[in-house]
Amino acid sequence: MIKNFMELSYLLAAVIFIVGLKWMASPKRARRGNALSAIGMLIAILVTLLDHQILSFRMLTVGIVVGSLLGLWMAKAVKMTAMPQMVGLLNGFGGGASLLVAAAEWYRLIQPGATMTTATAITIYASSLVGGVTIAGSVVAALKLQGWVVPDRPVLFPGRHALSIGLILTVIAMGVYLGYNPGTLWAFVVLNIASLILGIQLVIAIGGADQPVVICLLNSYSGIAAAMTGFVINNHGLIITGALVGASGIILTNIMCKAMNRSIWNVLFGGVGVVVAGSGGEKGAAMRAKGVRTITAEDTAALLGYGKLVIVVPGYGMAVAQAQHQVRELADLLHKRGVEVLYAIHPVAGRMPGHMNVLLAEANVPYEALLDLDQINPNFDRADVAIVIGANDVVNPAARHDTTSPIYGMPILDADLAQHIIVMKRSMNPGFAGIENELFYNSKTQMLFGDAKKSLLTLINEVRVLE
């Protein structure tokens, strides 16, 4: 009786998650969707307390309180600019929980008197694998995003593909061995360690600009890990819910890959970001010889202040300089002068899906002014100025015509169609992918060198003193 009630309650929770996720697709209902989904989670947690298998509530309660407080603290303390690594890290915790549940169940089932069926064994090993890859991968991704220990660029070493294959084979071999010799501790430990190394290996080879894809993929893994836990404890609610998250992660991964015109295999195993030598070569040298034109803040202010339409193209550089508030301030000033300001948001600008949107929303930029690729591109040819703030590859016209370029075929923002292009940039170092950007050498382009925040502050003052 209780068991049936629990099953149905989990189903209810899963249905609530589905509706909540659906609501999250619209800006108006998204917040309610998230709250609804939290209610679903509360139901699932409360119902689990009824489980007659649960004999001790002491550690359970302490665990819930400690975890909740830590989660609360993290969510309060995190800065909006640190959101990519926060999302990455939270992902890891879910994966870690799956890994630990699998280990605890395995340990319980190898005790004398307990029996482990082959089916359960398979689910436990699958759960360890996915959970291990998720936690290790997420931690590496978060470290990369934070810039700690692990560099932002791809870390590639010879034989890494062989290592990956070796690790996968190790996991399979240990699984089979455990099938015949259940309860072999060393084999289970090896299986778990191999899964963890596989997670590190998968993410460490991926460069900063490809991080949005990794975040989506890890998100998907965390869902699949949850579903695997559902298999281990034989709970359909968990399986459904995990599968939903898995699917949403796959969809986002797909969107990100399309936005870069690359396949998921290429992102995972291509190691873009070390192609510098290839494309930078002769053509790059010829371009560099031509040189770039620079512009002063004063002249930029005049261009912006007397224009009709200004399109802001933000990129990771804006995030690094944390210049979103200054961008908004500048836009406000221009607005007062009667200049229309729009924002061009590339799907993979920044380090996580929708990164620019979150930063600009934090600076109170109305979301109606944030236009995506298809919406903004028809507007560039009527724009007086396109002001590129720390974006690079997403505005490189080489993606349209240069078949030798690693970003060839990637849909880009047509900033080069504007009357004037102002590029705000720290220095002439090529962008993340190490690809020379043709836009910088365009005759309509002028560079405003310096830290984005400082340049914007100067610019704001210059616009203020305009007639």
Place this chain on the structure above:
Amino acid sequence: MTDALINGIVVFVLAMFVGFEVITKVPSLLHTPLTSGANAISGITIVGSMTVVGMVSSEFASILGFVAVVFAMINVVGGYLVTDRMLAMFGGAKKEPGAKP
């Protein structure tokens, strides 16, 4: 038990398709909140973690379960609150970011 596995696989595959249907047209504006909201939902592993820690089969398993509960709760609480903070900013831009949990 094998029946349970097969049933589970059926449910899993169908639920994946439901997921694909539900989450197709998400505007890029909301990609970050969706990622972090979905991530909070993946904290449903809390259910498994609770069961494991509550069963007190052995001290070792309990410790593993305890850590699992802590991890999953961080995922759940942190995930939902962070998502809400972000979505509050998209709302009307009136509220102080992070003012309301």
